[in-house]
Amino acid sequence: MYELQTGKNKSIYILMLIIVLVAFFTILAYTLFIDSHEYKYSQNIVATQIKHEEESTELETILENTTESIVGISKIKDIGTTIFLEKSTEHLNLGTGVIISKEGYILTNQHVAGSQYSTCYITLKNGVTDNGVVVWASEDLDLAIIKINIKNLPEANLGNSDNIKIGTSVYAIGNPVGYELQRTVTSGIISGTNRIIKTEDDNTKSYLEGLIQTDATINQGNSGGPLINKNGEIIGITTLKIEDAEGIGFAIPINIVKPILKKLVETGKFEEPYLGISGYDKEVIPYLSSNINFEEGIYIEEIDPQGPLKNSGIQTGDIIEKIDDTKIESMNKLKEYIYTKNIGDEVTIQIKRNNKEILIKANLAKM
Numbered sequence: 226m227y228e229l230q231t232g233k234n235k236s237i238y239i240l241m242l243i244i245v246l247v248a249f250f251t252i253l254a255y256t257l258f259i260d261s262h263e264y265k266y267s268q269n270i271v272a273t274q275i276k277h278e279e280e281s282t283e284l285e286t287i288l289e290n291t292t293e294s295i296v297g298i299s300k301i302k303d304i305g306t307t308i309f310l311e312k313s314t315e316h317l318n319l320g321t322g323v324i325i326s327k328e329g330y331i332l333t334n335q336h337v338a339g340s341q342y343s344t345c346y347i348t349l350k351n352g353v354t355d356n357g358v359v360v361w362a363s364e365d366l367d368l369a370i371i372k373i374n375i376k377n378l379p380e381a382n383l384g385n386s387d388n389i390k391i392g393t394s395v396y397a398i399g400n401p402v403g404y405e406l407q408r409t410v411t412s413g414i415i416s417g418t419n420r421i422i423k424t425e426d427d428n429t430k431s432y433l434e435g436l437i438q439t440d441a442t443i444n445q446g447n448s449g450g451p452l453i454n455k456n457g458e459i460i461g462i463t464t465l466k467i468e469d470a471e472g473i474g475f476a477i478p479i480n481i482v483k484p485i486l487k488k489l490v491e492t493g494k495f496e497e498p499y500l501g502i503s504g505y506d507k508e509v510i511p512y513l514s515s516n517i518n519f520e521e522g523i524y525i526e527e528i529d530p531q532g533p534l535k536n537s538g539i540q541t542g543d544i545i546e547k548i549d550d551t552k553i554e555s556m557n558k559l560k561e562y563i564y565t566k567n568i569g570d571e572v573t574i575q576i577k578r579n580n581k582e583i584l585i586k587a588n589l590a591k592m
Contacts (some may be wrong), residue, residue: 274365287457288396293379294324294406296338297348297400298371298449299356299477321450322347322371323459325482331371332482333449334464335362338369347373350408361485361495366560367433368477370485370495381451383486384439384458386478391415394455395439397463397474399447413441413472419555420475421508422465432509435557436475437461443474452476468500481557483562497592498566501532504545506555522546522577523553533590538543538583539576545581547575563589 234532298320320337324330331347338345338359347357356372362369393415400407417438424433439452452461461476488495504523505513517524523545528534545553549572551562566572566589574585 235460236508246583252307261317267403275329282512284455287455288398288410290379291381291451291453291457292398292410293350294381295398295400295408295450296322296324296331296352297407298322298333299346299348300339319400319446320448321446321463323398323449323451323462323484324380325370325383325459327376327378327380328490329373329375329378330360330486330489331357332369332462332486333369333372334462335364335367335369337449338362340364347370349370349375349378349577356371360489361497366477366481366557368462368482370482370489372489381453381455382458383479383483384454384456384460386480389415389418389437389454389460389478391417395441396453396455397441397447397450397459397476398441399443399450399454399463401444401446409447411442413439416440416473419508421512422475423512431507432512433464433475433477434506434509435478435555437478439474439476440472442472450534478557481561481564484561488564496568498568498570498589499532499588499592500559500563500572500587501529501534502539502545503527504556504559508555519544519577521552521554523556523559525576533587534585537585537587539574540578543576543578543583545574548572 320333322331322333322337325332338357339362341359341362343359345357345359346354348354353375355375357373359369360372391414391461395413395415397411397413398408401409415437419434420436420438422436437452437460441452443463447463448465451459452463453459459479459532461478463474463476466474485495502525504525504527506523507519507521510517510519510524513526524544525539525541525543528539528541543548545559547553548559548562551563553559568589568591570589571586572589574587576583576585
C-alpha cells in the first residue's frame with residue numbers, strides 16, 4: 226500500500242514537474258521572441274532615424290553648397306536696394322543667375338539680362354560686383370548667358386531635364402523682392418512636365434514650350450535662378466509664375482543650354498546655327514487650329530524666305546519627324562539638336578506630307 230501510494234505520488238510529482246518545465250520554457254521562448262522582435266524593430270527605427278538624419282544633413286550641405294553659385298543681377302551698378310522700396314525689383318531690374326562654369330559663364334533669363342551684347346552687373350556671394358556681358362540670348366526661350374572676367378568660380382552641377390518625373394522633390398533658389406533676401410531656398414515638387422504657356426506682348430502672341438511646372442515658391446526677383454533636384458543638380462531655370470494662382474510656377478529645362486555652354490567653354494564663343502523655320506508640336510497646335518492633327522513631330526508654321534530652306538521644297542504644313550537620326554518632338558528638342566551643330570553643317574530632315582515621308586537636305590546658316 227505504501228509503495229503504491231509512493232508510486233502515485235512520484236507520478237504526480239513528475240507530471241507537475243513536466244508541466245512547470247513546459248510552462249517555464251514556453252514563457253521563456255515567448256519572452257525571447259518578443260524581446261528579439263522588439264529589438265529588431267527598435268534597431269530598424271534607429272537605423273531609419275540615422276538614415277533620415279544623414280540624408281537631411283547631406284541635403285542641407287548640398288543646398289548650402291549650391292547657394293555659393295547663385296548671383297544677383299542688376300542693370301544698375303549702384304543698386305542700393307531695399308525690400309522696403311516700393312517695387313524695387315521692377316525699378317532696379319533685379320534678378321537671379323547661376324554660375325554654370327568656373328570660367329565665368331552665368332545662366333539666367335533673357336528678360337533679366339537683356340539682349341545679346343548688352344551689359345549688366347553681377348554680384349557674387351562674397352559681395353564682389355563685376356561687369357557682365359550677354360554673350361548669348363534667346364527671347365523665344367527666355368534664356369541668356371552672361372560672361373564675367375572672374376575665374377575659378379563655384380559652378381553648379383547640371384542635371385538631366387529629360388529624366389524628370391512628376392512628384393519629384395525640387396528646390397528653387399533666388400533673390401526674391403530684394404538683395405536682403407538673397408539666395409532664398411523654397412521647396413516643392415514637380416507638378417507637371419512639357420507645359421505650354423501663351424504670352425502676349427504688343428499684341429504679339431508667343432508660346433513658351435516644354436516647361437517644367439512646380440509648386441516651389443517663385444517670387445519676383447527669383448527669375449533666372451535654378452530649379453534643382455535633391456542631388457543639387459540644375460534641372461531648370463525659373464522663368465515665370467501664374468499671378469492669379471498659388472503654387473504654379475515654371476522653369477525652362479536645362480538640357481537646351483548644354484550644347485551652347487559646351488561650345489562657349491571650348492571655343493570662347495557660340496555662333497548660333499540657323500535652320501530658318503518656326504513651328505509647333507502637337508501640344509501647342511490646339512491653341513492655333515482644331516483642324517490640324519498629327520501624332521508626333523513639329524508642324525511647320527513659317528519658313529524664312531531668306532533662310533537655308535528657301536529652295537529646298539519644304540512647305541508650311543509639313544511635319545518634321547527627324548533631323549539626321551534624332552527624333553524631334555518639340556521646338557526645344559529641335560533647337561537643342563541644332564545647337565550641337567556648326568554653321569555650314571549639312572543636316573537631313575525627314576518630313577511627312579500627306580502621309581508620305583520625304584527627305585530634305587540643307588546646310589545650316591548663320592543666325
